[in-house]
Amino acid sequence: EGTMVGGHPAILTVMIDKDARIAALTIETDPKARLYLRKKAFMLGLQAKSRYGEDGWTCSEAKPGADKQEVGGVFVDEKCTKTTDGRTVEIERHLYREPNKELKDMTDESRITIRRAGS
Template identity: 55%
Template sequence: MKCSTCIAIFATLLLTFVMHSASAQAVPSYDLRDITVGMPVGNLPNEGYVNLSCAGAPDRKLDAWSGWRDCPADEQGRRAVRFEFDPETSQDGTKVAGHPVLLTAVIDDKATVSGLNIETDPKARLYIRKKAFLLGNQVKSRYGADGWDCKELQPTAGEQPVGGVFLREVCKKNIPGRMLTVERELFRKPDQDIKSFVDQTLVRITKQTN
C-alpha cells in the first residue's frame, strides 16, 4: 500500500474519531425549552409559561418570574417556583418528550436558576403514566449515553415487579456547569392492587458550585 494511501486512510479515521468525540461531548444549549440552569432569573421569558406558583406554598401565585422572591426560601436561600407551558404555545400541555410532567425552577440567592426539576405527572392517564419510566432513557440520550454512573436498588419487603420488571435506578452525570440526576422507578407496593403501581421518573438538573 502506498504511503499516500495510508496517510489518507489515517486522516479519514482521525477525522471520524474527532467528530464522534465532539458529538459525544456536545451539551444541549438549553435544558428545557429556552431555560438553562445557571442563567440569571431576569433572562427567563414570561412568554410561553403560565400558572407560576411557589412550590413551598402552592396557594401563592406569581404574575411573572420577577416575583420569585415572594416564595419561601429553604435553608440555603433557594426558592422553588412551579410552572407550566402556555397552552397557546404548547397545545399538548406541559409535556417533555411526550410525557406529562410537573416542572419546578429552583432560584438561588444570587438570582440565578440553580436547578430544574422535571417529574412525571402521577395524575396522568394510566396508558401514558405506565410509560413514565421511559422518560429517564430519553433524558440520558439527550445528554449523551456515555458517562452515566448508575446504581440499581433492590426491592424492599413485599415490593413486586410490574409485568416482570422491577426498576429502582439512580443515574448521575457531570457535564460542563451542571450535574444531572435521573431517578426511575417501576414496581408495585405491597398494598397496591393489580391496577396500581409506582411508575415515575424524576430528573434534577443542578448548577455546579465549583
C-alpha cells in the first residue's frame, strides 16, 4: 500500500535549501488511501506529539460550525507548534465533515512538518 508512517499511509515531502541540505520534512496522511486505512488519520498527529514530548506546545483549536461538523461525535481541527532540539515541529490534525458531503468524504488527516530552526 505504499509508504507507511506510524501505521498510516503517508506522503513524504523533503525540502532542500540552497546549500543542498534538508531544511524540512513534511509527512501527510494519504487522502487517497482506502477508507479503512485512513479512518484514523487524525491520530498520527498524536503519535508525533508524543514523540516530541507533551510539554511546550502552542496549540489552536477550532470549534464545530455550520461548515465543519462532528464525525461520530468527534471533531478535531487543531494546529500545534513546538521548537525543540534545533527543530520547529508543526502538527495539524483534522477530523470533520462538511454538511453537504457524504460521511465517506469526511476530512480526516494529519500533517506534520519538521523544519530545521532558522529555515
